[in-house]
Amino acid sequence: MFEFSNAIDIIVRGVKSGLPVNECLKIIARDAPRPVCDEFHMMTEGLRIGMTLEQALNRMYERMPLQEVNFFTIVLVIQQKTGGNLAEALGNLANVLRSRKLMEAKIKALSSEAKASAYIIGSLPFLVMGSVKLSSPEYLDPLFNTRMGNFILIGAGIWMLAGILVMKKMTMIKV
Secondary structure (H helix, E strand, O other), X not given: OHHHHHHHHHHHHHHHOOOOHHHHHHHHHHHOOOOHHHHHHHHHHHHHOOOOHHHHHHHHHHHOOOHHHHHHHHHHHHHHHHOOOHHHXXXXXXXXXXXXXXXXXXXXXXXXXXXXXXXXXXXXXHHHHHHHHHHOHHHHHHHHHOHHHHHHHHHHHHHHHHHHHHXXXXXXXXX
């Protein structure tokens, strides 16, 4: 979604240079990479046929239900109703969106270490069992051939599944 932040920067630069917002939106619809240009093209077409900016932005949000688009809609609608420095508000929004993406990438990088540890810890019992089975095959036979050994394996499997689910839950971070 860095393209969306760049599109907002185009609006900021256009507004600072004196262009109306509609012209900035047309520039984005013409020059931005896909899928951003497609969405802005649909928005400018809606404005051209008589939709209000708020209606066009709401339709854009319906097509792309992302928080970034929602923030963009809120900033433009509030600025349109109350006035103020649009360039500053959109510049701040672009910085916030970039910061959010960087934070998501940092969280993904940090959680990948925990995920790797979880994979290693989850695979250790099977690796140890396989190596014991290779080194002395008869040592693990009571686990597979007796009723008590089967209960122990089932209990170990349940605890293993619980541990894997807990580790998975710990590594899932919602941003």
